[in-house]
Amino acid sequence: MPEGIAEGIGASVRRKEDRKFITGRGRYTDDINRAGQLHAFFVRSDVAHAKIKSVDIKKAAAMDGVAAVYTGQDIADDGVGGLICGWVVPNRDGSATHEPPHPILAKDKVRYVGDHVAMVVADSLATAQAAAELVNVTYETLPAVVDLASAATAAEIHDGMANNTYFDWELGDEAATADAFSKAKHVVSATLRNNRLIPNAVEPRAAVAEYDHIADSYVLHSTTQNPHLLRLVICAFVLNIPESKMQIVAPDVGGGFGSKIYLYAEEACCTWAAKKLRRPIKWTADRTQAFLSDAHGRDHINKVQMALDDNNKIIGLRVDTLANLGGYLSAFAVVTPTYLHGTLLSGCYAIPAIYTNVKGMATTTAPVDAYRGAGRPEATFLLERMMNIAAAEIGMDPAEFRRINFIPKDAFPYQTAVALQYDIGDYEAPLDRALEMIDYKGFESRRAEAAKRGKYRGIGLSSYIEACGIAPSAVVGALGGRVGLYESAVVRVDPTGTVSVFTGAHSHGQGHDTTFAQIVADKLGIPLANVEIVHGDTNRIPFGMGTYGSRSLAVGGTAISKAVDKVIEKGKIIAAHMLEAADSDMEFKDGKFAVAGTDKEKSFGEIALSAYVPHNFPHDRLEPGLEETAFYDPLNFTYPSGTHIAEVEIDPATGVVTLVDWACCDDFGNLINPMIVEGQVHGGIAQGVGQALLENAHYDENGQLLTASYMDYCMPRADNFPSLQVDYTVTACTHNDLGVKGCGEAGAIASPPALINAVVDALSPLGVTDMTMPASPEKVWRAIQNAQTKAAE
Amino acid sequence: MYATDYVKAADVADAAAKLAAADDGKLLAGGQTLLPTLKQRLASPDKLIDLAGCGLSSISKSGDAIKIGAMTCHADVANHKDVAAANPGLASLAGGIGDRQVRNCGTIGGSVANNDPAACYPAAVLALGGTIHTSKRDIAAEDFFVGMFETALDEDEIITAVTLPTPQKSAYIKFPNPASRYAMVGVFVAQFADGVRVAVTGAGEDGVFRASDIEAALTAKFDAASLDGMTMSEDGLMGDIHASPAYRAHLIVEMARRAVAAC
Structure with a gap:
């Protein structure tokens, strides 16, 4: 049908989401403000490697407008967990990857310029920043370790981690490779350096953390690429909060390139402090903080x-x-x-x-x-x-x-x-x-x-x-991965035949609103305008893995496709009932359920209505409604x-x-x-x-x-x-x-x-x-x- | 940024009075350096005195010079037909500063008063042998640029205009820093009846300076080939992660050659 050609799979449809982005109507984390919110500013290490001798917060805490100043000691006293590693590998000698603690505020030692030492919370950002300048940290500096080639013989960075080596891993057949070299006619050798980069998403990282002390629940707006992963990590590993008590919302996110996959210290600190102070807390990185503390x-x-x-x-x-x-x-x-x-x-x-x-x-x-x-x-x-x-x-x-x-x-x-x-x-x-x-x-x-x-x-x-x-999740697990790598989708058909798709993938600029809608519109034979894509809110979407590693279409898009297939299969049974035909005779094409070889047909909209107004409905075989979920774990x-x-x-x-x-x-x-x-x-x-x-x-x-x-x-x-x-x-x-x-x-x-x-x-x-x-x-x-x-x- | 009071001056005398009355006042002359500095909390003036309403934006040609009001923005200089006709090097310099937004906010007075070692304008003012008019006196370019971010201005002195003699030929060629696009090396060449003047920005540890060897060679013969085989000493040149003193020394000669070719 014409719509299919113009808007379906293979069509260069203009991005549905661009209107809001181009006209400045995007809604990013920093656009969100809450009544009574406080602002956080982090005191960061200005030395690369040092023991923390003392952190004097008295002057800062006494400043007008400052709600609290927290240090690594406060975090430790509260039993807050550290940031975790999501995937480890075995060493060549069979031992495990060394995973040193990564506290969300440094307590004993700092290990890079930009490391988080204290958190100031105040009624304005300007006050928080001014108070942060009054926090007096005394360091016993240790030698910086900057040169990669000589890092193994440089000053010890983590207690008991020999040679500054987190892991020493191998892959492949060493003997067979040596054998190949012994038989080679030419051997070509080179040392090749891959330079260090800083991701530089247009939107810097940000968080707005809220705590509802009546419901004992949290809402965290975050610039994350993967809301559910963030929820799992912050709840289960860092703050010990039931996942059901935590809503993560990643609204419009302005680029990530990987740097917004991870839970960072700032989000965890804001969430932790929001409960302590019973006030919403906002933090937005400025560009300097982004350069210093985004993962490189x-x-x-x-x-x-x-x-x-x-x-x-x-x-x-x-x-x-x-x-x-x-x-x-x-x-x-x-x-x-x-x-x-x-x-x-x-x-x-x-x-x-x-x-x-x-x-x-x-x-x-x-x-x-x-x-x-x-x-x-x-x-x-x-x-x-x-x-x-x-x-x-x-x-x-x-x-x-x-x-x-x-x-x-x-x-x-x-x-x-x-x-x-x-x-x-x-x-x-x-x-x-x-x-x-x-x-x-x-x-x-x-x-x-x-x-x-x-x-x-x-x-x-x-x-x-x-x-x-x-993928697949099972293989990834066998190789040391600590997460699943499937994707989820819910396809919810409304009584009037419009469709909402709830995807576990997360768009931070990739155009999911358009690409995913094209898949659904094409498969269901409905206009693109009738398909809405919902992502980025753990209270709305099924448990999903987010977006990284060029996975959204291949994994998330396939999950959507599979959920649509389930909708079509259910629709066929409803249509067969209405048309008094056998299920096996039903065909779905161009938005119509038809009895093969006849002119008997029901439109997609008619079936949708019938699913929610089930007067003539196969109740003996189906439940009412037209909403399907698929989780897809690739092979x-x-x-x-x-x-x-x-x-x-x-x-x-x-x-x-x-x-x-x-x-x-x-x-x-x-x-x-x-x-x-x-x-x-x-x-x-x-x-x-x-x-x-x-x-x-x-x-x-x-x-x-x-x-x-x-x-x-x-x-x-x-x-x-x-x-x-x-x-x-x-x-x-x-x-x-x-x-x-x-x-x-x-x-x-x-x-x-x-x-x-x-x-x-x-x-x-x-x-x-x-x-x-x-x-x-x-x-x-x-x-x-x-x-x-x-x-x- | 730190909290500060913003006030608008009615004229130069008012600005001077407001500056004198402030504990640590700063003049705002476009703000393309000052505002980012404030945002990064690297300066904390108690008063910002905006010169925008002081009637200092003007360009006038008189005989063998062009006089530019201190608050004239770069875009106006770049687009002024008298400037383009009389002093094409100056027009192209102004048109190559920063981006469109910067060129419509930043001013000549602000630029020379700041004397950033990588700013473009100081090269033009020095190469052209300009005069800086202030609320108190006239200062020759030679005496004005004292060192990196340092000028001959007194604390309470306000630039009102800059007069730039019209050369026979002029050109400015900039090798931009790839990241900031400030001048990593910028060379302004101006040919006058009595000789060639060449000023270099972006390269000197003490800010803008005249390249006397290049001037002598070009005064002898105004031809890019006059610079063939010339090497600059790297003494006194800046070195950073983008360019060593030796590379800057090389670029000075190369940019001078290109400037002559562009005249």
């Missing part, structure tokens, strides 16, 4: 070796990774560099033997956790850099070197050497398309033309695979893949890298809303190019964050980008009903190595073979200077 991302050092045989096929890969996890273990800090990193090391290549060892290290820096891509960008960066380094060493075209090592399209399902089983893929198709889009064959003439203008031009490929929509990850190609020009006089062209072809399976997918790809590439070219979190040797504002932390801007060429190939996911794969992280995963490969390619005529991220102007200029000096010698 990436920050790995990788020693990589790749073994090639006589035919230039990769026969072995060994990766030793040091992952900087900061002063405390954040909730998913452990899984990110392990099961979301080591398992991706086969990329889209048939590599028979892989071994990886990952050491999770403590430093006196902010906690590091999942950030858009979470482990997969780090794995893809090292692998796709190695593909180019190896191709250069053996003198082979990097596209061809990738092609001969791809897992062939007839080899699926494909079991990698690092635990994953890819269900389906075709890696040559997007490679070929991307090469065509960028005119790969014509590149050398573009290089020559640029050289005439005095510019170095380079091209760089990245053929990535990623694993997203992490496997989904495996998006594709090729991204960057083309850059470098000005040798300044070292400035200009991105001049970008072509990508991704395989996300079936697309529900291609326009939203394209937006996700654009955003992902922008973040990846940000990492490769501009962004870097920089701590000085004393553990002070030098990039704690936009004056020094360089975010990508629109004028850093050319128009991006985006296209798709499709191999439908084999194990979800919609045949979809995740698309949210792909751009951020694929793009950094493409950009760096292009920079190195541009400089390769000078003999430059590597470039660390970000490829900042001075770094590039120095590489050129050094190459010219070397050439002159």
Whole structure:
């Protein structure tokens, strides 16, 4: 039907939610105010590593308008639990991940600049902030531990945790890998650094905590990406509150990129204090606090070796990774560099033997956790850099070197050497398309033309695979995960045939209101305008897992689809009863329940009405109403893949890298809303190019964050980008009903190595073979200077 | 920010009186640096005295100079046809400061009074040999810019206008800090009948300065090629996480070369 074509699956429907966002009518946590609310401000450590000798709150507490000042001692006296780690891994020696305590207010020691030391609650933010300046903390400073490479031999950060190592994990067959290297014709080695990033969601973290002392219940408005997960953790592990007494509401949330997955100290402190003071408490991070205390991302050092045989096929890969996890273990800090990193090391290549060892290290820096891509960008960066380094060493075209090592399209399902089983893929198709889009064959003439203008031009490929929509729960549990990874949906049909969908996934910018509605509208044959998506409130939605890891469509969308299927099945029985036909003769198509082969039919609206006004209804078989719930626990990850190609020009006089062209072809399976997918790809590439070219979190040797504002932390801007060429190939996911794969992280995963490969390619005529991220102007200029000096010698 | 009293001055004399009466008053001249500073609680004046209503926004061309009122915003300078015709370097400098919002709030008087070592305007004022008019006197650019965030202004002195001589040719080229987009190195080149003046911002530990070697080379021959092979000493240049003194030294010559080419 026409509506189906215009609004259903596959249509680039404009986002339903954009009207409110574009006109400033979004309702964010900081927009929420409660009568009698107090404001919290946190006293944060200004030293990286120290023993707390004393915290003097007298002056602050005595200030007019201050309701309370709390310290780590108050938290400890009240028996409040610490923040927890949501996933742990075994060490190589069989022992467990070291999980040091992470109190919500530091009591004995601080472990990074920004660590929470005291909480001031006052009748205005200005008063709270002024009082916070009167809290006098005396420290006995200890040596800062900033350098990742030497962290193991630096000052002990957590009592009894040897070598500042949280865990020492391995994956793969070490002996088989060693054997492959012993037989190799070429061995290619490199040390590759993955730089540290700060997520920078547009909306900083915020919380409004309320306590009702009559009902003994709480409402916490929060900027979380996963309200139920937050509820579970804050209730069961930190504050010992019955879950039924806690409502978490995540209203409009302005971006997260992973940084809003975790329960943070501030939300827990506000909730705890709201009960103590019997007043609502509000806290909103300013940008400086966000820089200091949001979980950071990436920050790995990788020693990589790749073994090639006589035919230039990769026969072995060994990766030793040091992952900087900061002063405390954040909730998913452990899984990110392990099961979301080591398992991706086969990329889209048939590599028979892989071994990886990952050491999770403590430093006196902010906690590091999942950030858009979470482990997969780090794995893809090292692998796709190695593909180019190896191709250069053996003198082979990097596209061809990738092609001969791809897992062939007839080899699926494909079991990698690092635990994953890819269900389906075709890696040559997007490679070929991307090469065509960028005119790969014509590149050398573009290089020559640029050289005439005095510019170095380079091209760089990245053929990535990623694993997203992490699942199944049982496997995740066996690997140390402490959460389920299903998603839930309730599809509630109203008597007039409109539909409300209650999803456990949470939109913080992804466009769920539109994409999810398209699935429902398409399947039920009703207008998109008749479908409302409800998310983000634990009192309204079924227990759900929220949004991260490119899971919402593949897992949450499939749950919705399954609930809609149940609605249709029930509708068929109601219609069969009304039409006096057998259930098995009923068909549902284009919004109508029809008896096959006849003109007898009932519209979806008629069946909905009948379900709630059940005068002519199969009461012997069904209960009235038309509302169905589905929980969907996937059988496997989904495996998006594709090729991204960057083309850059470098000005040798300044070292400035200009991105001049970008072509990508991704395989996300079936697309529900291609326009939203394209937006996700654009955003992902922008973040990846940000990492490769501009962004870097920089701590000085004393553990002070030098990039704690936009004056020094360089975010990508629109004028850093050319128009991006985006296209798709499709191999439908084999194990979800919609045949979809995740698309949210792909751009951020694929793009950094493409950009760096292009920079190195541009400089390769000078003999430059590597470039660390970000490829900042001075770094590039120095590489050129050094190459010219070397050439002159 | 800390609580502060905001008052609007009627004219320069009123502003001076209000400034004198305040314990720790600050003049608000667009506020593009001062307001963020206040928000971060890095300053706590008891009084903010806004100069916006003092009638100091004007641009007038007289003979061989352009006089710009202290409260003239960057956008007005950038878009003024006399400025563009007489002093294209100045127009492009003003049009390249910050973003559209900043250019419509920030003022020339505010910029030179703050003397941020990475601000653009000081390079123009020094390269053009400008004169800073104040509530008390006229100060030559050479004497005005004393050091990083330091000027010759007395505590109670208010800039009223800046006069900038019209050069034969001028250009300003900025290498922006990738993050802040302030000048990491900004070079203003001005050619006059009696020689070339070149001022550098964003690079000096003491703020804006004249590059005498570059001036001499360009006075000898006003051609970008005159700078071939020239190297700057890195002594006295800033180093930070974005650029070392050596890189800044290199960029000064390179930006000067580009400025000459743009003249």
